[in-house]
Amino acid sequence: MITLAGSKRLVLILEDEALIALDLQDELQDAGHEVAGPFTACSAALDWLQTATPDTAILDATLNDGSCHSVAVELSRRGVPFLIYSGHQEDKQLLADFHHITWIEKPIPPAVLVQECQQLLVACG
Template sequence: MTKLAGSKPLVLVLEDEALIAFNLHDELQDAGYAVAGPFTTCSAALEWLQTGTPQTAILDAALKDGSCREIALELSRHGVPFLIYSGHHEDRQLLAEFHHVTWIEKPVPSAVLVQACQQLLVGGL
């Protein structure tokens, strides 16, 4: 599921709160993106990353099975820009080495995240 010429940009979504996940999925699709996920566990997302590469990603800092640090590292290794979307300020300590990454604190409208993805794709964040 990598991007092909003329296809929609692919956004990897990690979010374990169902309502947020579904709203974000719908907003991204409405804005013309393809969506991988939403994944509710890091293990499922890491498995997907073995065969898929998104153009950008939205990561909740912590999912049902722990910190998204390994996913952030994997995305960084592949040069995939991402942002972190978290409702807990203390989550910054979980991913301290990613202080340079855009953090958006919950709650915000899904449209804010869609706009942030657009900026990531053009190198603006």
């Protein structure tokens, strides 16, 4: 992981709606986290993941360049906990590979997502 003990936790944001992404970034930073992104496309997040690993991630299910599946697979391979925050109803096909993933439907206040991220970080140590 990129973070050291006692340092800020790094949260990757994959969200293609600018206002949602910026609100979420602000809330996470206000809660003491560092933010990777926000990335608006899976390809950009995958490029970033070539040289870094977040502590946790918030993924929109569907981006301008397709499903978040490839990013979710890479995060899972690295043992990075993540949740999906989407304007779409829960996608059973997408979740088939990720039984342990929390799916949160938009809209909810960004503070709720921050709390969910913190719970992921606590659960995974």
